[in-house]
Amino acid sequence: MVDPLTSVVTLLQPKMAYSKIVTGAGRWGVRGEFDHAPLFCCVVLEGKLRYTVDESQLVVEAGDFVLIPSMSKFSASSFEVPLEHEWQSQPALLENGEHRNGSLSADADVRTLVGFCHLTSPDSALLLTLLPKLVHIRGDLRLSALVQLVIDESRSQRPAKEVVLERLLEVLLIEALRSSNNAVTSPGLLRGLADIRLASALRRIHENPEEPWTVALLAKESAMSRSTFFERFSVALGITPMEYLLSWRMALARNFLDRKKTIAEVAALVGYSSSSTFTVAFTRHTGMPPGRYFKSRQNAGEGNSGMAIVAL
Structure with missing residues (x-):
């Protein structure tokens, strides 16, 4: 699990x-x-x-x-x-x-x-x-x-x-x-995990991000009606179920690209039926196509990015 x-x-x-x-x-x-x-x-x-x-x-x-x-x-x-x-x-x-x-x-x-x-x-x-x-x-x-x-x-x-x-x-x-x-x-993953029914859907998303999840399927995992699940999820996490699913898939996709997996492999791993549909979704969500993202990461190297620290 x-x-x-x-x-x-x-x-x-x-x-x-x-x-x-x-x-x-x-x-x-x-x-x-x-x-x-x-x-x-x-x-x-x-x-x-x-x-x-x-x-x-x-x-x-x-x-x-x-x-x-x-x-x-x-x-x-x-x-x-x-x-x-x-x-x-x-x-x-x-x-x-x-x-x-x-x-x-x-x-x-x-x-x-x-x-x-x-x-x-x-x-x-x-x-x-x-x-x-x-x-x-x-x-x-x-x-x-x-x-x-x-x-x-x-x-x-x-x-x-x-x-x-x-x-x-x-x-x-x-x-x-x-x-x-x-x-x-505040709304987010912690509040969702504190809800036993929502936690079931969240675990399924993370266990099998490649599955063709819909609101109806996730509602079934949570033993709720579609409308009740959608409202309860959105209030607890601050985003809709499909927005959460997309954010998690894109985070995984970037991680897989960093590990030098091909675009076709990544597409399959995060639930897209083809490289082209994955490329469109990745570009819309992150602002650049997966190929360009991979090249930018290679050019930047694997070092950590700097962060300004301000006294508090």
């Missing part, structure tokens, strides 16, 4: 690129915008603060974990909303290596560990459309244990501290994505 979440995470190829301790003191606010939206995660170690990410607002407190697969515009602030002149573009770097928002002389009343991930897959933008825009987890026992490990390591002075923190944050990422039962999420 193919696990849809494992499929997506495997293709995303997440790699923790950067992590740091960020503290806040007094009344403060920091805001900015990323040119290339990174995957962002945050563990709240002490205190509480407000986040506004792409117009979604939430209050987070000690023990919470926040995951934002694709963050562009953001703001973070003290629980008491700052005045306009108190907003910063980035925190100050302290002598101890921590980053500070607000007063530099006062004791910190909020402490967080934030991390940024590179998504090394060339399909990251496409795959991120399958994930929720925001995951906020509170009260999950397994995740709480991992968070405690992160807290202990962040306060230690043990050798290889930074390496251990990066690995722990990578594990937190995976655990957060599969802890959908205790997560407050």
Whole structure:
């Protein structure tokens, strides 16, 4: 049985690129915008603060974990909303290596560990459309244990501290994505997998993407009427069943092309009856024909694409 979440995470190829301790003191606010939206995660170690990410607002407190697969515009602030002149573009770097928002002389009343991930897959933008825009987890026992490990390591002075923190944050990422039962999420794959009936259809799509799936067939897999399935799927995932199927097939197609499979082979593997129909669908969805995509990947090499990291 193919696990849809494992499929997506495997293709995303997440790699923790950067992590740091960020503290806040007094009344403060920091805001900015990323040119290339990174995957962002945050563990709240002490205190509480407000986040506004792409117009979604939430209050987070000690023990919470926040995951934002694709963050562009953001703001973070003290629980008491700052005045306009108190907003910063980035925190100050302290002598101890921590980053500070607000007063530099006062004791910190909020402490967080934030991390940024590179998504090394060339399909990251496409795959991120399958994930929720925001995951906020509170009260999950397994995740709480991992968070405690992160807290202990962040306060230690043990050798290889930074390496251990990066690995722990990578594990937190995976655990957060599969802890959908205790997560407050926006529409996306996690919400769909939390619905037992929709999860059946999602597993079938990922197990057999080459099948000639229709809404009626997927509804049958979910033991629902066609109209009920269509509405329930669209609300939970934020896209229609056929849009999800197409996005997943195109992500797989690009992965197969990277592995040097022929266009005819790829077409068959992702459910197209001929190379020409696959080429039309691939071109419409990705903006270039599969042959040109393959050549562009060869010319670019197999190195990871760079990503700007902005202080938060």
